[in-house]
Amino acid sequence: MGNLVAIVGRPNVGKSTLFNRLTKTRQAIVNDEAGTTRDRQYGKSEWVGREFSVVDTGGWVVNSDDIFEEEIRKQVLLAVEEADVILFVVDVMNGITDLDMQVATILRRSKSPVIVVANKTDNHELQYNAPEFYKLGLGDPYCVSAMTGSGTGELMDVIIDKFKKETDEILDEDIPRFAVVGRPNAGKSSIINAFIGEERNIVTEIAGTTRDSIYTRYNKFGFDFYLVDTAGIRKKNKVNEDLEYYSVVRSIRAIEGADVCILMVDATRGIEGQDLNIFSLIQRNSKGLVVVVNKWDLVQDKTTKVIKTFEEAIRSRFAPFVDFPIVFSSALTKQRILKVLEEAKAVYEHRQIRIPTARLNEEMLPLIEAYPPPAAKGKYIKIKYVTQLPNTQVPSFVFFANLPQYIKEPYKRFLENKMREKWELSGTPIHIYIRQK
Numbered sequence: 001m002g003n004l005v006a007i008v009g010r011p012n013v014g015k016s017t018l019f020n021r022l023t024k025t026r027q028a029i030v031n032d033e034a035g036t037t038r039d040r041q042y043g044k045s046e047w048v049g050r051e052f053s054v055v056d057t058g059g060w061v062v063n064s065d066d067i068f069e070e071e072i073r074k075q076v077l078l079a080v081e082e083a084d085v086i087l088f089v090v091d092v093m094n095g096i097t098d099l100d101m102q103v104a105t106i107l108r109r110s111k112s113p114v115i116v117v118a119n120k121t122d123n124h125e126l127q128y129n130a131p132e133f134y135k136l137g138l139g140d141p142y143c144v145s146a147m148t149g150s151g152t153g154e155l156m157d158v159i160i161d162k163f164k165k166e167t168d169e170i171l172d173e174d175i176p177r178f179a180v181v182g183r184p185n186a187g188k189s190s191i192i193n194a195f196i197g198e199e200r201n202i203v204t205e206i207a208g209t210t211r212d213s214i215y216t217r218y219n220k221f222g223f224d225f226y227l228v229d230t231a232g233i234r235k236k237n238k239v240n241e242d243l244e245y246y247s248v249v250r251s252i253r254a255i256e257g258a259d260v261c262i263l264m265v266d267a268t269r270g271i272e273g274q275d276l277n278i279f280s281l282i283q284r285n286s287k288g289l290v291v292v293v294n295k296w297d298l299v300q301d302k303t304t305k306v307i308k309t310f311e312e313a314i315r316s317r318f319a320p321f322v323d324f325p326i327v328f329s330s331a332l333t334k335q336r337i338l339k340v341l342e343e344a345k346a347v348y349e350h351r352q353i354r355i356p357t358a359r360l361n362e363e364m365l366p367l368i369e370a371y372p373p374p375a376a377k378g379k380y381i382k383i384k385y386v387t388q389l390p391n392t393q394v395p396s397f398v399f400f401a402n403l404p405q406y407i408k409e410p411y412k413r414f415l416e417n418k419m420r421e422k423w424e425l426s427g428t429p430i431h432i433y434i435r436q437k
Contacts, residue, residue, distance in 0.1 A: 002256045003052040003163045005045070006079035006249075008107075009089035010072060010099040014119040017146035018089060019043065019056040022156070042252065042281065047156040052163070053256065055083070055249055069099060076103050080110040082249050085162045087155075090133055092118045092126045092143065104136040113162040116141040117155060122148060176348040177215065178341075179228040179254040181282070182264030183247045183274040187294040190331035191264065191340070192227065195220075215257075223341050228257045248277045255281050259351060260288035260344045260427070267295045267310075267328070271317045279318055286394045288347040288428045289324045292340050297330040320413060323420050324427045347427030353395055355423060357387045360397070363422050364415070371414065376406035383407075384437050395430045400437035407434045 005022075007015045023043030041056045057075035079086050088107055090100055107114045118130045121143035133141035142158060144151035180188045195218065215226040255261055261282045265275055282289055291314060296302070307328060315322040325343040329336040364386050373381040381403050389396040399415065401407060412432045419425065 002253070003050075003084040004082060004252060005052055005054045005085045005087060005159060006083035007054065007056045007087045007089060008072075008076050008079050008103065010097065010103065013089045013091040013094075014146045015056050015089050018087070018117065018119060018144070018152075019054060021146045021149055021152055022054050042248075042284075045156075047160055050160050050163070052084075052159070053252055055079075055252065057249075069102060072099065072103065073106065076106045078249060080106065080112065082252075083112055084164065085159055086110060086112055086114045087117050087159075088114055088136075088138065089117045089119050090136075090141070092121045092129045095129065095132055096135060100136065104138060108137055114138050115155070115158055115162070118143045119146050121145050121151065175217070175224055175226055176260060176345065177226045177228050177258045178260050178262055178344050178348075179251075179258035180262045180264060181251045181254055181278055182266075183272070183278065186264040186266045187331045188264055191262075191292070191294065191329075191337065194331045194334050194337045195227065195341070221338055221341070223345060225341070225345070228254050247274065248281065251278050251281060255285050255287060258287055260290060260347045262290050262292055262340060262344055264292050264294050265314070267293045267299050271314055276317060283321060283429065286429045286431070288344075288351055289321075290340065290343045290347055290427055291318075291324060291326045293326060293328045294331055296328040297333050297335065321429065323425065343427070346424075350425050351394055351428045353423065353425065355388050355395075360386045360388065364399075364418070367418055368415075373401075373407050373411045376403070379403060379406070381406050383434075389433075392431070394428055395425065396433065397430065398433045398435050401434050402437060404434040404436055 007019055009015050019041070022045045043054050045052055045054050057079055086107065088103065090096065116133050116136060116138050118133055118141040121127055121130065122145045127143050130141045130143050142151065142155050144155055146152070180192055182188050215228055217226050218224070255278075263275070263278060263282065265271060279289075293310065293314075299306070310328075311326050314326060318324075325347065327336055327340050327343055329340055331337065365383075368383045373383070375381065381401055383399050383401045385400045387398055389398060397419070399407075412434070415432055416430060419430065
């Protein structure tokens with residue numbers, strides 16, 4: 001499981017600038033097409049070969065000018081619960097405010113390491129203001145300028161240094177890892193209990209290295225898999241219950257640790273913004289997806305027409321990625337619970353697919369010939385050859401073209417759709433790259 005770094009602090013101290021600075025190297029790799037505006041609050045960062053996730057807690061609150069202390073308090077508590085390292089951002093120009101002091105009071109009780117980041121140290125003179133921050137009682141302040149990037153290298157070193165030394169988990173690489181995710185009350189724990197049934201004894205738990213991600217291994221009904229459970233079953237801290245994004249932050253680890261995510265949706269409520277946020281996390285991590293419409297037993301009208309409308313609604317909200325299985329089930333009555341596992345296993349297998357180069361070219365080249373990429377600037381674009389990349393997390397294909405820079409998103413989507421028609425790729429994202437031949 002990856003490490004999670006949370007950025008906290010009062011408004012206007014430069015949290016999002018720091019977030020962008022820490023995650024910028026990755027933005028190019030992460031495709032930003034799908035997803036919601038919330039995407040910019042979650043990103044990945046890499047430093048000396050260690051990758052970690054970064055969450056900016058401030059980015060979630062609407063109209064951030066007049067945030068009430070209560071909101072900030074909740075964000076800080078959430079960070080304390082979930083993160084491996086907390087960056088407490090303060091502003092060197094303004095010095096310590098009452099709100100900073102309140103945040104510090106919560107952070108001093110934190111079990112996770114806290115790093116005080118004195119931001120906006122844009123010139124050397126300002127460094128002399130930093131010692132004031134010792135008053136927060138959280139150790140040395142690190143002077144950075146998120147705007148110019150000065151001091152961020154040292155900060156990264158400190159962050160990496162604070163991560164717990166990972167002990168490798170004894171996980172069998174060839175066994176799929178499933179995570180059940182969804183917003184509160186969508187039925188995550190009920191479905192997990194339905195999987196487990198009463199036979200708790202066939203469940204072996206392997207405690208995770210970070211926090212409380214626990215891999216539970218199941219060997220049941222002919223399925224053999226790990227269920228990633230990030231503390232979903234533990235008692236929730238009541239303070240976070242009403243936090244709109246708390247389930248998203250909670251899901252980060254589970255999603256990153258899984259191969260296939262089982263996204264639970266409440267049949268009685270339909271798709272809400274929250275579901276989309278979790279979906280975009282799954283997408284950005286290129287994980288497999290099975291959508292489970294839970295509480296189907298509570299829906300009165302179960303005609304085929306209703307099912308169809310429901311499916312279409314889900315796919316249209318999740319577009320452009322629409323090729324994934326949807327299971328209508330009820331954790332309560334155990335209806336179609338096994339179907340969920342079957343679909344998850346199928347999606348896992350689709351992720352492992354290897355398509356021989358000869359087959360790829362034989363199927364795709366005639367199609368491309370019939371529907372070539374639109375000409376650009378009077379030049380004809382030709383795709384001559386296609387092959388699958390070895391050893392990738394999801395099926396990834398390279399199409400070699402004479403002018404790759406002119407092939408745009410819609411055409412790549414056309415290629416992807418055609419591939420999905422010809423091969424079993426349901427539930428898994430696929431990556432398409434166009435390169436110079």
